[in-house]
Amino acid sequence: MTDLTVLKIGGSFINKEKQKELKQIIKALKMVENHKFIIAAGGGKAADLVRSYDSNFQLKASSSHFAAIAAMELNSYLISDYFDDFSFFSTDFNFKKKINIFLPLAYYKQFDPLPHSWDVSSDSIALELGQRLRVNNFCLIKQKIIAKDLKIKAETAVQAELLDNYFPILYQQSQPELKSLIIKTEAVKDFEFLLKNNQVDLLNKNFKLKNTNFNLLF
Template sequence: MLVIKLGGSLAESGTLLQCLDKIESRYQNTATVIVPGGGSFAEQVRVAQKHWQFDDKTAHHMAILAMQQMALLFKGLNGRLVIAHKVADIQNFGQRIIIWSPDIVELDNADIKASWDITSDSLAAWLAHKLTAKELVLIKSVAIDTALSLSELAELTIVDNAFCLFTQHAPFKINIFNAHTF
């Protein structure tokens, strides 16, 4: 099992379709789960929370909905991919490429803290643990210095603040790429 998180900013950088095509051609016979970032949809949640001052739990749920919107976008760009909402659903698809559209209730039941420190990066790591994935790949639109540690990448906001916690003692390999070098 391979989990690939596609950063939401790939849509703005113009590399999203290229990444989806590469995933499909490289991993068509591998059980692969694509985790969408929230992209501009999640940014609108940040703006709304700042303006309206609603609580982090509401913002967290809205950000998960942003990931769901991106999952629909991915499916709209490549109709051969399928969407799954729950971990058990993913496990039933076998050797296919699946887009994860996270279920809010399942994540709430997993006691994942509602915080902007936890984004789709950490949720991808959580999913990789749940699926006993062999590898977690994060594809970003920013340049990646492979010499940096995960904590240094978090300090530079390339991964979220909780990513190190979610990947601590990870039984899977972690790779982080820029979309152009993936």
Template sequence: MPDLSHSPPPEIVKLGGSLVGDPALKTLLGALARRGAPLLLVAGGGPLADAVRALQPRLALSDAACHRMAILAMEQTAHAFADLAPTLALADTPETVAAAHARGRAALWLPARMALAANDLPESWDLTSDSLSAWVAEKLGATRLTLVKSTATVPGSFPADWAAAGLVDPLFPAFAARLAGPVDMTTAAAVLAASAQKDIAA
């Protein structure tokens, strides 16, 4: 049994749902998996969350129901990512994240258990997987939160600028402001380039 009492706080990388259609997705997941502990990946809802949005007006679904369905869409996307990169360890609680890291493995968050039980998350489309990644970062005391998107942000910009540009949801700046560590945004191409440099250096 690994000792979880001194597990270091995680570094969180949130993968935007738009990356589901990126040809480099499997390569990106493999590169992140190789980084190992203390990395925790958060998957966006991607096309599955888009399907919830499309279904809402057809069935006149409440925002509360769609909130829960969108979280389950993130969970399903996480299972898909784990299938593409089997060395990622699925984790649904702080304890299972710590256990994965104690084994040296990068973890992949299954959000339903924690997020569906939370009473501090607005049940509306103003909250998406971006804010949920900041929320879990706060819960776990993460050292850093990095959003990986298909679109680059302007260097020197801040979460409020990202929200104004539609790159993150409207609630993200408030959630990000609660974090002690840095919050940044990058692209899949930049992550892969950095990983390649580390592989060469190794």
């Protein structure tokens, strides 16, 4: 499955104000050739609603956990509307389409691989999926990055509130060859370049990308 990339699209893109950016992301995906994508959607405003409800009514950890996963699933259906040719999947890892959209509820009912905690967000959920599938590329598209550093530690991204608290713990279990990127919307035009070059190439300043709007996790 080395031709697969897990791509997590932040839930913050799934709203009226960010339609332009979301369409840029979808367009960039469609332009990449000879590649297959696993799309994991963030929970966005739907997950924020769950968090607010939990804060007010102190839900059981499992209730808030699965409700937040349901928020991701809702956004998966919303994102699917931007594609003409795609497939949904949950526990059947037979990827025949270029675009494969993750429906996490059944997956979590079967595997339930992560703690039931707000320390776990869709970032860690997408990473765990990538680890299970043993993909070579793991990408998170965000509204922001750490602009001053091209190469960062996962712990640094947590401190900058780019990733959830559990992510560094899980990331330590990743296979060494996993290339992990946090990509800002402005860099999606370079998406194919980012996928097709390895870590050393991306750190080589001779490439001189027009915009270094990405972080490489190590």
